Amino acid sequence: MTDLIRLNRRLLLGTALAAPFVARPALAAGEVIVRTPGGTYDDVMRKYVYEPFTRETGITVRPVAATSAKLLAMFRAGNVELDLIDTGAGQLLTLDRMGALAPIAYDKWRWTKPEDISPELKSANRVSNFVYCTVLGYSKEAFPNGAPDSWAQFWDAGKFPGPRMLGDMASGSAHLEFALLADGVPKDKLYPLDVERALRVMDRIRPQIRRFWDTGALSAQMLSDKEVVAGSIWNGRLQVLIDRGAPLAYTWNEHMIQVQAMGIFKDARNVAGAQLLADYMLQAEVQAKYARDLIYGPTNTKSFPLMTEEERARAPGGPRSTQTGFYQNNEWWEDNRDRVNRQWSRWVQK
Amino acid sequence: MPVRIPTAWLLLAPALLLLAGLFLFPIGWFLHASISELGTWSEILTEAEDVLLSGAISRSLVTTGWIGVVVTLLVLVIGYPMSYALSRARGWVFTAILLCIVLPYFTSTIVRTYAWMVLLGRNGLINQILLGLGLVGEPVNLLYNRTGVIIGMTYVLLPYMVLTLFAAMKAVDPRLMQAAEGMGASPAQVFRKVFMPLTLHGVVAGVLITFILAIGFFVTPALMGGPSDVMIAMLIEREVEITQNWPSAALMTIVLLVVTLALYAVYSRFAEPGEAVR
Numbered sequence: 001m002t003d004l005i006r007l008n009r010r011l012l013l014g015t016a017l018a019a020p021f022v023a024r025p026a027l028a029a030g031e032v033i034v035r036t037p038g039g040t041y042d043d044v045m046r047k048y049v050y051e052p053f054t055r056e057t058g059i060t061v062r063p064v065a066a067t068s069a070k071l072l073a074m075f076r077a078g079n080v081e082l083d084l085i086d087t088g089a090g091q092l093l094t095l096d097r098m099g100a101l102a103p104i105a106y107d108k109w110r111w112t113k114p115e116d117i118s119p120e121l122k123s124a125n126r127v128s129n130f131v132y133c134t135v136l137g138y139s140k141e142a143f144p145n146g147a148p149d150s151w152a153q154f155w156d157a158g159k160f161p162g163p164r165m166l167g168d169m170a171s172g173s174a175h176l177e178f179a180l181l182a183d184g185v186p187k188d189k190l191y192p193l194d195v196e197r198a199l200r201v202m203d204r205i206r207p208q209i210r211r212f213w214d215t216g217a218l219s220a221q222m223l224s225d226k227e228v229v230a231g232s233i234w235n236g237r238l239q240v241l242i243d244r245g246a247p248l249a250y251t252w253n254e255h256m257i258q259v260q261a262m263g264i265f266k267d268a269r270n271v272a273g274a275q276l277l278a279d280y281m282l283q284a285e286v287q288a289k290y291a292r293d294l295i296y297g298p299t300n301t302k303s304f305p306l307m308t309e310e311e312r313a314r315a316p317g318g319p320r321s322t323q324t325g326f327y328q329n330n331e332w333w334e335d336n337r338d339r340v341n342r343q344w345s346r347w348v349q350k
Numbered sequence: 351m352p353v354r355i356p357t358a359w360l361l362l363a364p365a366l367l368l369l370a371g372l373f374l375f376p377i378g379w380f381l382h383a384s385i386s387e388l389g390t391w392s393e394i395l396t397e398a399e400d401v402l403l404s405g406a407i408s409r410s411l412v413t414t415g416w417i418g419v420v421v422t423l424l425v426l427v428i429g430y431p432m433s434y435a436l437s438r439a440r441g442w443v444f445t446a447i448l449l450c451i452v453l454p455y456f457t458s459t460i461v462r463t464y465a466w467m468v469l470l471g472r473n474g475l476i477n478q479i480l481l482g483l484g485l486v487g488e489p490v491n492l493l494y495n496r497t498g499v500i501i502g503m504t505y506v507l508l509p510y511m512v513l514t515l516f517a518a519m520k521a522v523d524p525r526l527m528q529a530a531e532g533m534g535a536s537p538a539q540v541f542r543k544v545f546m547p548l549t550l551h552g553v554v555a556g557v558l559i560t561f562i563l564a565i566g567f568f569v570t571p572a573l574m575g576g577p578s579d580v581m582i583a584m585l586i587e588r589e590v591e592i593t594q595n596w597p598s599a600a601l602m603t604i605v606l607l608v609v610t611l612a613l614y615a616v617y618s619r620f621a622e623p624g625e626a627v628r
Contacts, residue, residue: 068594169588170588209577211494211577214572227471227472227494337593338593345410345585345588346404349406349580
């Protein structure tokens with residue numbers, strides 16, 4: 001009796017929490033529901049992944065939006081309303097550690113060879129579908145005689161004057177790595193981050209910071225509206241502005257490579273379909289196409305030879321990128337995000 | 351015509367069910383599930399102490415309160431004459447003023463906030479005008495700082511004040527002012543001794559509702575504020591989305607909820623229907 005009540009309560013809770021997803025009709029056998037970042041991303045993926053996948057398998061793909069909190073709520077309430085999660089590697093790691101994810105069926109893959117995916121970009125329950133990076137972007141107009149080419153130069157407000165921006169905790173993680181680089185810490189010695197030292201270095205540039213940005217949209221807007229003359233920004237966001245003719249540029253020096261990854265809810269209704277979609281998406285040819293349009297880096301090592309010289313040059317995670325940049329350490333952030341967030345909230349309100 | 355009590359409850363039932371199902375129940379679940387995750391009472395208390403005394407939340411509460419007070423005062427100063435004009439206006443003038451106040455609310459807060467960002471930016475319309483007229487030598491920072499937050503929030507909250515005051519002013523019998531004038535009172539005296547006291551409960555209600563809404567603001571300060579303009583709702587969002595520390599978010603939510611409910615208790619005393627028609 002109590003079990004029945006508990007079950008009902010769980011059902012009710014799940015329904016209440018996942019209200020936007022409840023509209024899902026009685027399960028169409030061949031549908032995979034995938035959480036995506038949304039926007040242009042969906043358009044590109046529909047063209048190169050979802051629609052060809054449907055033609056090949058008969059399984060339809062429905063992209064939906066869901067914040068990390070919503071994913072967590074779904075899992076906790078025991079009512080998982082989507083199958084495949086396509087999100088930042090950090091958030092996916094949270095879900096993985098909570099035991100929400102099913103193993104990726106590498107041994108059953110039919111389109112992609114698991115060994116083609118770089119080893120650091122796959123684990124038992126998670127596999128990366130692209131990498132992106134945070135670069136030092138700047139206005140060419142503000143620095144006609146040479147722009148800052150490193151974070152140490154970014155920190156040099158005397159030589160490179162003007163308002164700046166950096167990423168806030170609310171963007172996923174505060175850009176403490178750049179502060180440590182500016183202070184002379186080598187790229188391969190960044191982690192574990194010395195948070196106190198990074199914040200002391202941040203103190204020095206703070207008067208020049210117009211704003212710590214929280215969303216990619218805001219960072220792009222601030223740079224294109226000339227609210228700031230330089231700052232950290234995601235390469236894709238910046239490249240779109242440059243391609244439209246904005247007088248902006250960036251340096252490939254000391255950029256931070258970040259990872260997007262996929263995982264499958266172990267209680268998902270269509271685990272098998274989600275496995276197939278992940279397998280299909282990660283093929284070298286497919287990745288080369290969407291990576292080109294999204295200006296992201298492919299995770300399949302066989303994709304790079306399929307891209308043009310120019311496309312390769314601007315893809316994060318490529319041979320040049322891995323030499324001049326560094327990978328953000330998700331594990332460290334996952335272990336320390338709580339503590340850093342508190343320190344950051346205190347510091348930022350000083 | 352007075353409504354009998356059982357009928358009143360019947361009429362209220364749909365609204366109450368909706369509130370219970372979509373607000374009280376989820377928030378109760380969230381608070382309970384999040385906080386019980388911490389374990390025993392002593393562990394909850396330790397975490398509460400840690401969260402509430404960490405410095406971040408106390409600073410944020412000061413920021414939130416300060417912004418709330420400034421915005422509420424500005425809204426009152428701008429809203430009082432507006433409401434007065436509205437309460438005296440007739441015919442198409444009345445309709446025009448009302449439309450100007452209400453119509454922008456058909457667009458979302460985000461869109462309206464972005465509109466302000468276009469106006470207030472370093473290269474925005476206002477700075478271009480100021481520079482063009484030679485009033486300033488270089489662009490004034492009106493955005494991504496406290497000024498920006500206050501301008502944006504004042505704009506968004508103005509109608510709540512205007513409409514609350516309007517209801518109170520409309521209820522003032524104009525013959526009372528005529529009587530005062532007839533007995534030789536100057537216009538200033540009529541306002542100070544008759545009109546203002548009669549609308550005071552509206553002012554209190556308007557101030558409280560504006561302040562309650564202001565301290566829960568998220569979108570406007572998140573978009574228009576500077577590095578240190580962290581309001582409490584922004585801290586809560588960060589705990590929910592970024593660190594996914596729900597117990598900590600729940601504890602902060604309780605702080606905001608307690609403050610809001612306390613103010614609401616005061617508000618409901620001043621917003622009694624019997625008071626408004628006095």
